[in-house]
Amino acid sequence: MTRPIHVIPDIHGQRAMLEDALARIEADGGARARVVFLGDLVDRGPDSRGVIDLILDGLARGRDWIVLSGNHDTYVTRFLDDGDAFTSKGHPDLPWIAPRLGGDTTLASYGIDTDDRALADILHDARAAIPQAHRDFLARLPLCHQEPGLLFVHAGIRPGVPLSLQTGEDMMWIREPFLSDPRDHGPLVVHGHTALDAPCHYGNRVNLDGGAGWGRPLCPAVFEGRACWLLTDAGRVALVP
Numbered sequence: 001m002t003r004p005i006h007v008i009p010d011i012h013g014q015r016a017m018l019e020d021a022l023a024r025i026e027a028d029g030g031a032r033a034r035v036v037f038l039g040d041l042v043d044r045g046p047d048s049r050g051v052i053d054l055i056l057d058g059l060a061r062g063r064d065w066i067v068l069s070g071n072h073d074t075y076v077t078r079f080l081d082d083g084d085a086f087t088s089k090g091h092p093d094l095p096w097i098a099p100r101l102g103g104d105t106t107l108a109s110y111g112i113d114t115d116d117r118a119l120a121d122i123l124h125d126a127r128a129a130i131p132q133a134h135r136d137f138l139a140r141l142p143l144c145h146q147e148p149g150l151l152f153v154h155a156g157i158r159p160g161v162p163l164s165l166q167t168g169e170d171m172m173w174i175r176e177p178f179l180s181d182p183r184d185h186g187p188l189v190v191h192g193h194t195a196l197d198a199p200c201h202y203g204n205r206v207n208l209d210g211g212a213g214w215g216r217p218l219c220p221a222v223f224e225g226r227a228c229w230l231l232t233d234a235g236r237v238a239l240v241p
Contacts, residue, residue, distance in 0.1 A: 002148075004028075005150070005222070006028070007221045007222070008021050008025075009038045009220075010038060010040035010218075012212050013051055013102070013105055013213075014045040014047070015047040017045075018051055021219070022035075025220050028222055036152045037065065038209075039067075039070025039172070039192065040071070041070070041073055042075075042102075042138075043075065043101060044105055045212070045213065046105060048105065049109040056134075068142055068145060068152060068153065069138075069154065070192070071155070071193070075103060076106065076130075079103070080127055089173045107122065143171045144166075144171055149225055149226050150223060151163070151186075151190065152190045153191050155171060155194070156171070156191050157170060157171065157178060172193075181204075185205065188204065189205040191206070191209075195211040195213060195216075197210065198216075199239060201228060201240055206228055
């Protein structure tokens, strides 16, 4: 019998939503449930620090969790390591601290004010305030995870390209041509990144990002083989094409 694998999409600093999602997962699969996090742990929501603390605590207690990297997670490391605040592919004119990208709320969760301050001063304070353990954790996150018949990745893949040739930019940033490609990718691709009003199954891929970064619910899912269910207050609800 296939062991279920639970999935949490883009959290975006929503610790309270994450706690609720983990409670639903534990109710469905117990404390030993396998969980894949699809990345974008930080930005926009009010408690990015709390999200990372919660995940690190779970990993330290031996939870069977796999945490993938999203593009927003790399904003943090690129800013702290390289001093580069302009790394968004979608909004290259905006610094990471702009409300649209959400770095201002991430830094606020570490006690750093970004209002009317020079980037150099913000960087200085961020390097002092953000724990090295958080920086190391975000820097080490893998880009994808495979299970039989399933591929978990933050944004998607470049259609027709072997997984070994996919780039980090593809897996953390891609929208088109991935989103409109109807072809079978081999494994069912489970991703987030492109916020919807609610998770959706497209037959060859499942987008679980229901828009928690914009205040909509964070809805975890569970897979048994390629079959998928959303975990709601009422229990499992099948998600089908």
